[in-house]
Amino acid sequence: MAEKETGASGVAALAEANAPVFETLVQMTLDTFERSGLDEETYLLARIAALVAMDASAPSYLLNIGTAAEVGVPLEKIQGTLVAIAPVVGSARIVSAARAIGDAFGLELPGEEEQ
Template sequence: MSAVSDTPVLDTLAAMTVDSLERCGLSPDMLMLTRIAALAASDAPPISYVAHIDPALKAGMTADQLQDVLVAIAPIVGTARVMTAAGNITTALGIAIAVAEAEAQAEIDARG
């Protein structure tokens, strides 16, 4: 029996991600490119992209690479999904920036 958690869904997703990373032989940048393509193909919501922004940046992904992924998959998944993905990525970046700004402000406020 597992321990009870206040965030069972997030805990499950984190465990799945760790398991995937341990079993995957892709380089970090290729892994992120693959995941972004899968998110676009599955019509994922912005919050799904939010979870991948920091790891993608840490893997050295650029905005050009993100665009290249969307261009590469467009003939397969269609223009509607690619346009939705582009919008969702933009929304996710806005969320990530807002969170980072709030965290920075909280740190400044805590210092006095």
């Protein structure tokens, strides 16, 4: 099984894929941190919250949570962010996010049957 790349190294791998769509995505996000005026932790937690709201796919979580882990954002803060946004986005989005995060990191979630 191929090793998954996370965080900045994952973004770099996408940029090197010689794929115009991925190159465009990388370019779109290059300066957003600086322009946001947020500290790094708040910036990444906001991105993760937005991913939940958008019902993002596993690779999006892999890149953003991977980057958060690389810069030292505690798992408890990510979990706290999910708890904080649950009343706004709803339980279905939180469950979907949990599944996508589990898929991204190869985690087996409680209650999942062997397939």
